[in-house]
Amino acid sequence: MKNLTIKLFFFITLFLTVLSSCKEITTSTLPLGKEKMIAILMDIHKVEAILQNSKSEERDSLASQHYFQVFEIHDISKEEFEKNHKLLFSQPGLADEIYDEITKRLDKVSKKK
Numbered sequence: 821m822k823n824l825t826i827k828l829f830f831f832i833t834l835f836l837t838v839l840s841s842c843k844e845i846t847t848s849t850l851p852l853g854k855e856k857m858i859a860i861l862m863d864i865h866k867v868e869a870i871l872q873n874s875k876s877e878e879r880d881s882l883a884s885q886h887y888f889q890v891f892e893i894h895d896i897s898k899e900e901f902e903k904n905h906k907l908l909f910s911q912p913g914l915a916d917e918i919y920d921e922i923t924k925r926l927d928k929v930s931k932k933k
Contacts, residue, residue: 852904854918856894860901862922863890 850857867886874882891898908915 850904850907850914852896852900857904857908858918858921858925860890860894860896861918862925863893865922865926 852860864887867883867890870886871879871883887898891901908918
């Protein structure tokens, strides 16, 4: 009985430790913020569409030019974007929320055309 109590105590302690260490990333912990990240990712989506329609031999140079422009427009560095992108995708719920919003906004833009 004592052995079972020790195992149960260990399991509950381990469970609570793991549970308390699971920290949700919220929009406030995304350094660039949710709205700015949405705007950047929308522009990157547009760049990807342009690149799909370009010749394969031009794609690399066009990609660097367009990505540089996106980062310049939003006044961020490539490193800042990559850090935020990594943070975003370390939390699938937040990534889903942001990409749902991007999809809605891109749908609105395409319907206006």
